[in-house]
Amino acid sequence: MNFQISNKIAGIKPSAIREILKLSADPNIIAFSAGNPAPQAFPVEEIRRWSAEILEQEPVLALQYSVSEGYPPLREALEEFLQKRYGIAKEGNQIIVTTGAEQGLDLICKVLCNEGDQVLCESPSFVGALNTFRSYNAKLVGVEMEADGVNTEHMERLLQTNPRIKFMYLIPNFQNPTGITMSLEKRKKVLELSAKYNVPVVEDNPYGDLRFAGEDVPSIKALDTTGSVIYCGSFSKVLSPGMRVGYLCAPQKLTPSLAVAKQCTDVHTAMLPQLICHRFLTQLDFESHIARCRSIYGEKYHLMARCIGEEFSQKVQVTTPQGGLFLWCTLPKGQDVMAFAQKALAQGVAIVPGNAFLVDEKESTTSFRLNYATPSQQDIQTGIAVLGRLTKEM
């Protein structure tokens, strides 16, 4: 049998990150390459207790089919959480529980994009999202990043000249891969452009609760007065990514279509994880759990930043994130970052070359991404020393 692969899938390479992740499973490799959160932050004891309670008290609820939109008490708890934590109004919005935030992006693209439509993305951006959009034959339009978020003049020029942009995909807090946070002014400007060009905003906020420095900036969805923002959240970074539970908070007129797309995709998200997430939101002291997460991430970030300061060549530029999982390093112009990554891997350290995150992977870049959340403190010190030597040999 000769299988013909669809043009949607044939064009996508297996995600560079996930291929490197497979290598990173080798315990001899120091993996700065993963997108993984810190396992020390998982509330294992609580998850154990909740899981036992659920299977004792409501086994059939946990094991039987359920509704596509998600477990209703979890949806209500999420409404409360988003209102209290981010000032996102319940009125006019509805929650759809998704199988990880990635599925949220998949459903949005399925619902809003026809073949050949365009998606405006930060460039660089989260490779998983870019590949999801590519898997719908959406054309990616990349907007330049600056130290305080997207270049909004560039964004407006792109909106003027690309009439088939169906939404803009933004990660305003501690962006993956750069660690950059968008300023309040730019968030307001983005909303202005969204209204002016009638292009919805998809606000992806997986890292927003992991701030270890500076002050919270209001969520774009909380600033929205025209119902143009679809907010995409996740339990992956504050509870557990292996649970695969995320959610969309979307304008009410969009949620029936999102629910149809969800029905067609996996019927509903696994119930035991949904019930655990419900207990996480309603039974845990969220503030003290998050404070613990922040201190784990902050400590690891500061260690990596200090080691970089001590070990890296001064010619390497490094971002200074105030939260999240990632640092973005840029080698001097003319350097070959792919060769640099291969040398690092040969010496036992995995990093992700920046090309993986570009809207056009063939574009040239000298940047790479480092994850400080997953590796141990010892591995951070050892791994940065290896990378430091390589930067000085350039």
Added chain:
Amino acid sequence: MNFQISNKIAGIKPSAIREILKLSADPNIIAFSAGNPAPQAFPVEEIRRWSAEILEQEPVLALQYSVSEGYPPLREALEEFLQKRYGIAKEGNQIIVTTGAEQGLDLICKVLCNEGDQVLCESPSFVGALNTFRSYNAKLVGVEMEADGVNTEHMERLLQTNPRIKFMYLIPNFQNPTGITMSLEKRKKVLELSAKYNVPVVEDNPYGDLRFAGEDVPSIKALDTTGSVIYCGSFSKVLSPGMRVGYLCAPQKLTPSLAVAKQCTDVHTAMLPQLICHRFLTQLDFESHIARCRSIYGEKYHLMARCIGEEFSQKVQVTTPQGGLFLWCTLPKGQDVMAFAQKALAQGVAIVPGNAFLVDEKESTTSFRLNYATPSQQDIQTGIAVLGRLTKEM
């Protein structure tokens, strides 16, 4: 903000079944409408024990990100299971774990269909699958059903005249919604047509282990000598649908593309459910568990069939499934099955009108589907008496 809904999603109505399922949640309604398995068959004690063990022994494995193809020991256990239970060879095939079997169908469609391509389906067929294919703008081509499965002459005419058919979707055992099992001769003929027209077969087998009468018929995949069959399996009917764990056993040359599609869809399937399924396959006495399931399903089926024999008008035709969850009833020509279903609902009994399962929902039918697996024995007796009175009032 005015959202424009994609043409893929705008054309799909919320699944009639899932909308009726919502009504069925009303405890005062006798729900013959659900696709749910019998909750009495869930091995609750074991799931409780496995879950506690997993979170005690390997919490980080259960809670951290994993690989898109699925938990490797689960994939190995599935290879063993498929070889032993169904005679499906490991050689040349690979397993991809999916978020329910529905996602398996979603990934196949994403990988094999371009816009406007066609999918050949049994008509009637499982509405969830039909909607998944519709959500890719695939055109459905329906092949007639006979008492021993698809009309293979009709199938060949359709293959000759529709060059854009990218795969044929078949449920050979206890088909949803009809309960029909495809004969061995027809399975062989399907493979012959698949090879002749170079069209892959998607064999969906969620109910195959729930046989309570007659003898097993070999799986199409086990009969395949040309590598043309993608087998789609599920833990939903033998373990728990709320877990959302299914799997594909696909020819090796197709699995890299399926893995890319999976990466773009939900990264990977939830780990705690995968680890529970792994223990289900490796630690449970499968034969005695399945024997227990079969006796639950057989008892309920025989009760419903007896009640139908006693209560229904002789003018109603009813299929005689040898396993699975569903019965298919056909009212005499000229009857309005939608009105019949509405009358039944007004008297507290939910059924699914046959239109929901047709390739073209506007086509006329007088059939409806009954689920005997979910309702209690008392509800089966009461509900069939209500339907029986309605058939006699026609």
